[in-house]
């Protein structure tokens with residue numbers, strides 16, 4: 305796992321042709337309708353074939369295996385954490401590793417908008433360690449400061465505005481708690497992913513500012529491998545802390 309502590313104040317200017325292709329490819333769905341309608345669309349999208357395909361796409365993109373590189377003691381270390389949340393758990397890709405890495409007495413909770421994704425996770429993650437709930441990221445059914453660690457992988461891009469989701473995640477995270485945020489980046493690869501999954505993308509500055517506005521501090525950025533860092537692949541992966 306590659307890490308980087310700092311983020312330059314300004315990001316390098318992009319080639320205008322690349323930028324134009326990115327803009328053309330990126331999904332605009334989240335901007336064309338009110339959030340409630342977009343959210344229903346996303347729920348159906350993941351309930352249906354797209355959600356089924358996440359198992360295959362995870363293998364093809366390597367994300368299924370790469371998730372294990374992120375959730376381990378040398379990267380996002382959950383040892384010692386007693387209440388862990390998988391926000392937007394999907395088919396349980398991260399739950400599986402949380403069950404493996406977390407302390408035996410840690411409580412692991414997971415939620416998703418899509419009931420079918422929750423069922424897929426239930427089937428994938430053996431045993432009864434994970435407590436599931438159907439919920440929207442912008443309205444969480446958990447008490448303030450309940451969790452000491454949160455993993456939120458590839459969900460924030462399904463919010464037209466990240467603030468309501470980040471505000472809720474910050475609310476349920478205890479002071480001193482940590483969170484691993486993973487989201488689609490505004491790169492060419494990100495734009496392709498955006499068109500496939502009908503989501504938006506983020507640039508790092510924008511996401512950092514949104515986190516800071518919610519009281520979260522960027523602790524360090526992570527990359528799956530050196531190749532991901534070099535070729536701007538793999539999206540934004542950042543560990544944030546609530547002071």
Ligand SMILES: C[S@@+](CC[C@H](N)C(=O)[O-])C[C@H]1O[C@@H](n2cnc3c(N)ncnc32)[C@H](O)[C@@H]1O
Nearest residue numbers: 350392393394397417418421440441457458462
């Ligand atoms: C790309 S999948 C990622 C799933 C999982 N975190 C992973 O990394 O494999 C996105 C998931 O976010 C869920 N989702 C999208 N918008 C959501 C929202 N507003 N609240 C809760 N879950 C949401 C979808 O149902 C889907 O399961």
